[in-house]
Amino acid sequence: MKSPLLTLPGAVPAEGVDEGVAAHYGDLFREQRALADGTGFVDLSHRGVVTVSGEDRLTWLHLLLTQHVTDLPAGEATEALILSAHGHIEHALYLVDDGTTVWAHVEPGTQEALIAYLESMKFFYKVEVADRTDEFAVVHLPAGSIAEVPEGVVVRETAYGRDLFLPRADLESYAGQAGPPAGLLAYEALRVERHRPRLGFETDHRTIPHELGWIGTAVHLQKGCYRGQETVARVQNLGKPPRRLVFLHLDGSEVHLPVAGTEIRLADEEPDGRKIGVITTSVRHHELGPVALALVKRNVPVDARLIAGDTAAAQEVVVEP
Numbered sequence: 001m002k003s004p005l006l007t008l009p010g011a012v013p014a015e016g017v018d019e020g021v022a023a024h025y026g027d028l029f030r031e032q033r034a035l036a037d038g039t040g041f042v043d044l045s046h047r048g049v050v051t052v053s054g055e056d057r058l059t060w061l062h063l064l065l066t067q068h069v070t071d072l073p074a075g076e077a078t079e080a081l082i083l084s085a086h087g088h089i090e091h092a093l094y095l096v097d098d099g100t101t102v103w104a105h106v107e108p109g110t111q112e113a114l115i116a117y118l119e120s121m122k123f124f125y126k127v128e129v130a131d132r133t134d135e136f137a138v139v140h141l142p143a144g145s146i147a148e149v150p151e152g153v154v155v156r157e158t159a160y161g162r163d164l165f166l167p168r169a170d171l172e173s174y175a176g177q178a179g180p181p182a183g184l185l186a187y188e189a190l191r192v193e194r195h196r197p198r199l200g201f202e203t204d205h206r207t208i209p210h211e212l213g214w215i216g217t218a219v220h221l222q223k224g225c226y227r228g229q230e231t232v233a234r235v236q237n238l239g240k241p242p243r244r245l246v247f248l249h250l251d252g253s254e255v256h257l258p259v260a261g262t263e264i265r266l267a268d269e270e271p272d273g274r275k276i277g278v279i280t281t282s283v284r285h286h287e288l289g290p291v292a293l294a295l296v297k298r299n300v301p302v303d304a305r306l307i308a309g310d311t312a313a314a315q316e317v318v319v320e321p
Contacts, residue, residue, distance in 0.1 A: 001133070003045045004172050005181060014184045017108050017200060020046040024183035031182035032189050032286040038144025041178040042187045044163070045137035045171060048111030050093075052118070053101040054127035061102060064121055065093070066209065066232070068220040074099040077156045077163075079218045081209060082117065087231025089207050091117075092199040092218065094163065096156040103154050103165050105138045107199045137171045139164045139178070140187065147178045160194065189283040192293050195247055195318045201260065202245060202280045202293055208232070210241040211295065213319045243277075243295045244319035250282070250290040251312040257282040257290055258308040264294055267305035267312065276300050279308050293318075 003021045006013055010026030013019065021043045024031060034040040052061060062070045067080035074097050082091040091114050093104040106114055111131055118129045141147050142161040149155055149164060156163040166174055175181060191198065197212040208231060209219045219232060235241055250257065264277035277296030285291050292308070298321050300306075306313040 001046060003043050005043045005175055008175070008181055012183070018046060018184050020108070022181065022183040024185050025181050028183070028185050028284065029286040031180070031186035034180055035142040035182050035186055035190055036286070038142050038146075040142065040180040040182045041147065041175070042140040042182050042184070043175070044105070044140050045168065046108045047138045048106040048108060048114070049132040049136045049138065049165060050104045050106060050111050050114060051101050051130045051132050052127055053130075054125070056125040057102050057127050058097065060125040060127050062223070063225055064118070064227070066219040066226060068223045069095070072097050077158050081214065081218050082114070083226070083228025083231070085227055087208050087228035088205060089199065089203050089209060094156060096154065098154050103156070105163060105165070110199070135168055136165045137168045139166050139171070139174065141178070150174065185283065188281065189285045192247070192281055192283045192291055193285055193288065195245070195293070197245060197293070198281070202295065208235060208241055210235050211243045211319065212245045240298055242298055244298050244321055246277075246294050246296055247316040247318050248292040248294050248306070248308065248313040249288065249316070250292055250308065252289040254290070254311045257284065258292070258311050262309040264296060264306050264308045264313070267307045277306075
């Protein structure tokens with residue numbers, strides 16, 4: 001779905017899964033600084049929007065999600081995962097309940113598969129699941145923003161800012177009053193700085209929540225009764241995940257960033273040495289320079305010097321080995 005905000009001055013379209021919104025509006029670092037200072041907004045209207053209504057919505061979702069939502073207070077934001085039977089991550093949901101309806105935004109293009117799964121699990125519960133992507137656009141206001149929120153708009157407020165479920169018909173008019181626009185590249189740079197994983201970027205078909213630090217934020221360890229819970233409990237109580245998320249400072253003298261999928265090896269080994277990890281997201285940060293998130297084998301020493309492709313990298317621990 002192509003955003004009307006791509007007609008704003010300087011807008012350069014994003015590519016890949018983020019196609020349909022702007023990657024930037026002509027000045028990546030200015031846009032990052034604006035978001036870091038609490039000004040402007042980000043057009044996330046390409047993300048899927050799913051609602052669950054009905055009197056059983058919270059108790060029903062509690063049985064399906066990794067998060068404890070039975071008593072989720074109205075207006076309180078949370079995030080949750082849906083796992084496979086083997087504990088691998090299939091969906092990531094960013095939720096808020098408005099008192100009558102649970103609103104969630106999800107990765108672009110994943111809403112259809114999510115809704116198909118939810119529909120298959122309805123049984124006798126009094127719930128209604130709906131794809132609202134055509135009606136509502138997600139807009140992100142950074143932490144500290146004083147931009148006004150239109151009356152009646154559902155808001156998901158977190159430490160990182162506010163996500164608005166804005167009527168899609170109001171997107172252009174709201175953009176005119178919300179401050180300078182910032183593109184996806186600026187938003188992603190701040191996500192990487194905060195070590196926040198993203199479905200489809202930091203995950204693959206075998207990722208489990210422990211590898212990405214999603215335990216505690218998206219996975220509640222004091223609840224059971226959801227698909228994949230046995231794997232979560234077993235790894236938490238008896239073992240360690242095979243990989244761990246790290247934050248990388250990349251050599252700033254390189255012209256090109258190592259892209260997602262770039263293999264990582266130990267710097268002390270030969271150029272064709274064994275692969276010990278992979279870049280998942282790389283960005284240019286307005287203060288930190290070139291940085292990245294990556295998945296490495298759990299037993300890689302935390303002080304090891306790394307090479308991502310041809311680029312030297314120093315790691316910061318995100319998930320403890």
